[in-house]
Amino acid sequence: MKIFKYLVIALFAVAMVSCGDDEPISTFTRDFNMIYPQFAAGHKSISKIEQISNKASIVATANYDGDHLKSVNVVTDYDKDGKKDNEETIYFDYKNGAIICDKSIQDVTYSFEVNSLGTITRLKNESTGRTAAALQYTSDNEIEIAQILTPSSTDVTKVAWLNGNLMQWESYGVNKKDSVVYEYGVGAPLNKGCIDVVGNESFTFTKFVCAIMRNAGLFGATSTYLPTVIKKDSDYTQVDETTPPGVIELKRYNITYELDGDGYVKSYTTNESPKYTVYISYR
Secondary structure, X not given: XXXXXXXXXHHHHHHHHHHHHOOOOOOOOOOOOOOOOOOOOOOOOEEEEEEEEOOOEEEXXXXXXXXXXXXXXXXXXXXXXXXXXXXXXXXXXXXXXXXXXEEOOOOEEEXXXXXXXXXXXXXXXXXXXXXXXXXXXXXXXXXXXXXXXXXXXXXXXXXXXXXXXXXXXXXXXXXXXXXXXXXXXXXXXXXXXXXXXXXXXXXXXXXXXXXXXXXXXXOOOOOOEOOXXXXXXXXXXXXXXXXOOOOOOEEEEEEEEEEOOOOOEEEEEEOOXXXXXXXXXXX
Protein backbone atom coordinates (compact mmCIF):
# COMPACT_ATOMS: atom_id res chain seq x y z
CA MET A 1 0.00 0.00 0.00
CA LYS A 2 2.82 2.39 0.87
CA ILE A 3 4.56 1.57 -2.40
CA PHE A 4 1.36 2.46 -4.30
CA LYS A 5 1.05 5.75 -2.40
CA TYR A 6 4.64 6.78 -3.14
CA LEU A 7 4.22 5.80 -6.79
CA VAL A 8 1.18 8.08 -7.08
CA ILE A 9 3.09 10.96 -5.46
CA ALA A 10 6.05 10.45 -7.80
CA LEU A 11 3.83 10.37 -10.89
CA PHE A 12 2.03 13.53 -9.73
CA ALA A 13 5.35 15.32 -9.26
CA VAL A 14 6.50 14.32 -12.74
CA ALA A 15 3.19 15.50 -14.19
CA MET A 16 3.56 18.86 -12.47
CA VAL A 17 7.07 19.35 -13.85
CA SER A 18 5.93 18.33 -17.32
CA CYS A 19 3.05 20.83 -17.27
CA GLY A 20 5.41 23.60 -16.24
CA ASP A 21 7.75 22.86 -19.13
CA ASP A 22 5.04 22.43 -21.79
CA GLU A 23 5.07 24.70 -24.81
CA PRO A 24 1.81 26.50 -25.63
CA ILE A 25 -0.61 24.41 -27.62
CA SER A 26 -1.11 25.72 -31.16
CA THR A 27 -3.76 24.39 -33.51
CA PHE A 28 -2.07 25.97 -36.53
CA THR A 29 -0.77 23.37 -38.99
CA ARG A 30 0.18 23.41 -42.66
CA ASP A 31 2.58 21.86 -45.14
CA PHE A 32 5.78 23.88 -44.84
CA ASN A 33 9.32 23.26 -46.06
CA MET A 34 11.70 25.16 -43.81
CA ILE A 35 15.01 26.32 -45.25
CA TYR A 36 17.44 26.83 -42.38
CA PRO A 37 19.94 29.74 -42.43
CA GLN A 38 23.60 28.86 -42.96
CA PHE A 39 26.35 30.59 -41.00
CA ALA A 40 29.87 31.65 -41.81
CA ALA A 41 32.82 30.32 -39.84
CA GLY A 42 33.12 31.97 -36.43
CA HIS A 43 29.41 32.50 -35.89
CA LYS A 44 28.22 31.93 -32.32
CA SER A 45 24.63 31.46 -31.20
CA ILE A 46 23.47 33.76 -28.40
CA SER A 47 22.22 32.07 -25.23
CA LYS A 48 21.40 35.19 -23.19
CA ILE A 49 21.21 38.98 -23.49
CA GLU A 50 20.90 41.09 -20.36
CA GLN A 51 20.47 44.87 -20.22
CA ILE A 52 21.08 46.82 -17.03
CA SER A 53 20.20 50.49 -16.55
CA ASN A 54 18.85 52.66 -13.75
CA LYS A 55 15.34 52.23 -15.18
CA ALA A 56 14.97 48.48 -15.62
CA SER A 57 16.63 45.15 -16.18
CA ILE A 58 15.76 43.07 -19.23
CA VAL A 59 16.85 39.45 -19.60
CA ALA A 60 16.32 37.45 -22.80
CA THR A 61 17.21 33.75 -22.73
CA ALA A 62 17.39 31.64 -25.89
CA ASN A 63 16.96 27.88 -26.18
CA TYR A 64 17.93 25.74 -29.15
CA ASP A 65 17.06 22.44 -30.73
CA GLY A 66 20.43 21.44 -32.10
CA ASP A 67 21.57 24.40 -34.21
CA HIS A 68 18.09 25.90 -34.57
CA LEU A 69 16.54 28.58 -32.36
CA LYS A 70 13.69 26.98 -30.42
CA SER A 71 12.43 29.71 -28.08
CA VAL A 72 13.21 33.10 -26.55
CA ASN A 73 12.02 34.08 -23.08
CA VAL A 74 12.12 37.78 -22.11
CA VAL A 75 11.62 39.07 -18.58
CA THR A 76 11.49 42.78 -17.79
CA ASP A 77 11.83 44.07 -14.23
CA TYR A 78 11.21 47.81 -13.98
CA ASP A 79 12.02 47.98 -10.27
CA LYS A 80 15.04 45.64 -10.50
CA ASP A 81 13.78 43.82 -7.40
CA GLY A 82 13.53 40.39 -9.00
CA LYS A 83 9.82 40.77 -9.69
CA LYS A 84 8.63 39.85 -13.20
CA ASP A 85 6.83 43.01 -14.30
CA ASN A 86 6.46 41.66 -17.82
CA GLU A 87 7.26 38.30 -19.39
CA GLU A 88 6.85 36.79 -22.83
CA THR A 89 8.05 33.62 -24.52
CA ILE A 90 8.37 33.19 -28.27
CA TYR A 91 8.37 29.64 -29.69
CA PHE A 92 9.53 28.67 -33.18
CA ASP A 93 7.65 25.90 -34.96
CA TYR A 94 9.67 25.13 -38.10
CA LYS A 95 7.56 22.13 -39.06
CA ASN A 96 4.53 24.36 -39.66
CA GLY A 97 6.38 27.62 -40.32
CA ALA A 98 4.95 29.41 -37.30
CA ILE A 99 6.02 31.62 -34.42
CA ILE A 100 3.90 31.24 -31.29
CA CYS A 101 3.93 34.17 -28.88
CA ASP A 102 2.99 33.40 -25.29
CA LYS A 103 2.43 36.87 -23.83
CA SER A 104 0.94 38.10 -20.59
CA ILE A 105 -1.49 40.36 -22.51
CA GLN A 106 -2.54 38.19 -25.46
CA ASP A 107 -1.20 35.08 -27.20
CA VAL A 108 -0.53 35.42 -30.92
CA THR A 109 0.49 32.93 -33.62
CA TYR A 110 2.29 34.19 -36.71
CA SER A 111 2.89 32.07 -39.79
CA PHE A 112 6.01 33.00 -41.74
CA GLU A 113 7.56 32.61 -45.19
CA VAL A 114 11.30 32.42 -45.93
CA ASN A 115 13.53 33.09 -48.91
CA SER A 116 16.13 30.71 -50.35
CA LEU A 117 18.52 31.61 -47.51
CA GLY A 118 16.07 30.83 -44.71
CA THR A 119 15.37 34.48 -43.96
CA ILE A 120 11.84 35.53 -42.99
CA THR A 121 10.11 37.57 -45.70
CA ARG A 122 6.55 37.68 -44.36
CA LEU A 123 4.70 37.35 -41.06
CA LYS A 124 0.95 36.74 -40.98
CA ASN A 125 -1.22 37.03 -37.88
CA GLU A 126 -3.24 33.83 -37.98
CA SER A 127 -5.97 35.11 -35.66
CA THR A 128 -6.80 38.07 -37.92
CA GLY A 129 -5.66 36.64 -41.26
CA ARG A 130 -3.72 39.87 -41.91
CA THR A 131 -0.10 40.32 -42.94
CA ALA A 132 1.80 41.74 -39.96
CA ALA A 133 5.15 42.34 -41.65
CA ALA A 134 6.61 42.21 -45.16
CA LEU A 135 10.42 42.24 -45.42
CA GLN A 136 12.65 42.78 -48.45
CA TYR A 137 16.38 42.01 -48.68
CA THR A 138 19.30 42.87 -50.94
CA SER A 139 21.16 40.27 -52.99
CA ASP A 140 23.53 40.00 -49.99
CA ASN A 141 20.57 39.13 -47.75
CA GLU A 142 20.70 42.51 -46.00
CA ILE A 143 17.31 43.82 -44.98
CA GLU A 144 16.49 46.98 -46.93
CA ILE A 145 12.73 47.56 -46.53
CA ALA A 146 10.35 46.46 -43.80
CA GLN A 147 6.63 47.16 -43.78
CA ILE A 148 4.87 46.71 -40.44
CA LEU A 149 1.11 46.59 -40.87
CA THR A 150 -1.71 47.05 -38.36
CA PRO A 151 -5.45 47.48 -39.01
CA SER A 152 -5.03 51.26 -38.73
CA SER A 153 -1.58 52.01 -40.17
CA THR A 154 1.46 50.90 -42.14
CA ASP A 155 4.95 51.81 -40.92
CA VAL A 156 7.84 51.58 -43.37
CA THR A 157 11.49 51.20 -42.42
CA LYS A 158 14.23 51.72 -45.01
CA VAL A 159 17.73 50.46 -44.23
CA ALA A 160 21.04 51.55 -45.80
CA TRP A 161 24.18 49.37 -45.95
CA LEU A 162 27.74 50.04 -47.13
CA ASN A 163 30.36 47.32 -47.63
CA GLY A 164 28.46 44.94 -45.37
CA ASN A 165 27.99 47.48 -42.56
CA LEU A 166 24.63 48.80 -41.37
CA MET A 167 24.80 52.58 -41.86
CA GLN A 168 21.29 53.91 -41.24
CA TRP A 169 17.65 53.05 -40.82
CA GLU A 170 14.71 55.41 -41.15
CA SER A 171 11.16 54.55 -40.11
CA TYR A 172 8.05 56.53 -40.91
CA GLY A 173 4.29 56.13 -40.72
CA VAL A 174 1.18 57.81 -39.35
CA ASN A 175 2.39 60.44 -36.85
CA LYS A 176 5.76 58.68 -36.71
CA LYS A 177 9.23 59.40 -37.99
CA ASP A 178 12.43 57.99 -36.55
CA SER A 179 15.99 57.68 -37.79
CA VAL A 180 19.25 56.21 -36.54
CA VAL A 181 22.70 56.65 -38.11
CA TYR A 182 25.83 54.64 -37.33
CA GLU A 183 29.51 55.52 -37.56
CA TYR A 184 32.43 53.09 -37.64
CA GLY A 185 35.50 54.74 -36.16
CA VAL A 186 39.06 53.54 -35.76
CA GLY A 187 39.06 50.30 -33.84
CA ALA A 188 35.49 49.32 -34.71
CA PRO A 189 35.41 45.62 -33.76
CA LEU A 190 34.77 42.85 -36.25
CA ASN A 191 31.34 41.35 -35.56
CA LYS A 192 32.66 37.81 -35.12
CA GLY A 193 29.66 36.54 -33.17
CA CYS A 194 27.09 38.08 -35.56
CA ILE A 195 25.31 40.12 -32.88
CA ASP A 196 22.78 42.85 -33.60
CA VAL A 197 23.92 46.48 -33.66
CA VAL A 198 22.92 48.88 -30.90
CA GLY A 199 19.50 50.47 -31.35
CA ASN A 200 18.49 48.50 -34.42
CA GLU A 201 14.83 48.75 -35.43
CA SER A 202 12.51 46.03 -34.10
CA PHE A 203 9.91 44.37 -36.29
CA THR A 204 6.72 42.90 -34.75
CA PHE A 205 8.65 41.49 -31.76
CA THR A 206 10.51 43.22 -28.92
CA LYS A 207 14.10 44.33 -29.45
CA PHE A 208 15.94 41.42 -27.81
CA VAL A 209 13.72 38.86 -29.52
CA CYS A 210 14.64 40.54 -32.82
CA ALA A 211 18.31 40.65 -31.80
CA ILE A 212 18.37 36.90 -31.15
CA MET A 213 16.42 36.21 -34.35
CA ARG A 214 18.97 38.25 -36.32
CA ASN A 215 21.79 36.30 -34.68
CA ALA A 216 19.95 33.11 -35.73
CA GLY A 217 19.81 34.31 -39.35
CA LEU A 218 16.03 34.69 -39.43
CA PHE A 219 16.13 38.42 -40.22
CA GLY A 220 19.01 38.35 -42.70
CA ALA A 221 22.64 39.36 -42.47
CA THR A 222 24.20 41.17 -39.53
CA SER A 223 26.68 44.04 -39.83
CA THR A 224 30.25 42.97 -40.66
CA TYR A 225 31.71 45.42 -38.15
CA LEU A 226 30.17 46.99 -35.05
CA PRO A 227 29.59 50.76 -34.89
CA THR A 228 31.42 52.98 -32.42
CA VAL A 229 28.84 55.80 -32.57
CA ILE A 230 25.05 55.79 -32.74
CA LYS A 231 23.32 59.02 -33.80
CA LYS A 232 19.67 59.40 -32.79
CA ASP A 233 17.24 61.86 -31.18
CA SER A 234 16.98 65.44 -32.45
CA ASP A 235 19.70 67.67 -30.96
CA TYR A 236 17.89 70.98 -30.50
CA THR A 237 20.83 72.39 -28.51
CA GLN A 238 22.68 72.80 -31.82
CA VAL A 239 19.89 74.81 -33.44
CA ASP A 240 20.53 78.53 -33.95
CA GLU A 241 19.76 81.28 -36.46
CA THR A 242 22.17 79.73 -39.00
CA THR A 243 20.40 76.36 -39.02
CA PRO A 244 18.53 75.81 -42.31
CA PRO A 245 14.78 75.20 -41.97
CA GLY A 246 13.96 71.56 -41.29
CA VAL A 247 17.61 70.58 -40.70
CA ILE A 248 18.29 69.36 -37.17
CA GLU A 249 21.33 67.28 -36.24
CA LEU A 250 21.10 64.01 -34.36
CA LYS A 251 22.69 63.49 -30.96
CA ARG A 252 25.89 61.45 -30.92
CA TYR A 253 26.37 58.63 -28.42
CA ASN A 254 29.54 56.61 -28.09
CA ILE A 255 29.50 52.81 -27.93
CA THR A 256 32.26 50.89 -26.16
CA TYR A 257 32.73 47.12 -26.30
CA GLU A 258 34.28 44.54 -24.00
CA LEU A 259 35.69 41.59 -25.96
CA ASP A 260 36.78 38.18 -24.79
CA GLY A 261 40.17 36.70 -25.62
CA ASP A 262 38.92 35.49 -29.01
CA GLY A 263 37.43 38.82 -30.05
CA TYR A 264 33.76 38.07 -29.34
CA VAL A 265 31.66 40.79 -27.69
CA LYS A 266 30.98 40.13 -24.00
CA SER A 267 29.23 43.45 -23.40
CA TYR A 268 28.69 46.90 -24.83
CA THR A 269 27.86 50.22 -23.18
CA THR A 270 26.39 53.43 -24.57
CA ASN A 271 26.42 56.85 -22.96
CA GLU A 272 22.81 57.54 -23.87
CA SER A 273 20.55 58.88 -21.15
CA PRO A 274 20.02 56.74 -19.22
CA LYS A 275 23.36 55.04 -19.72
CA TYR A 276 23.06 51.28 -20.04
CA THR A 277 25.15 48.16 -20.53
CA VAL A 278 24.18 45.01 -22.41
CA TYR A 279 25.81 41.67 -21.58
CA ILE A 280 25.93 38.84 -24.11
CA SER A 281 26.48 35.13 -23.50
CA TYR A 282 26.95 32.46 -26.16
CA ARG A 283 26.30 28.74 -26.34
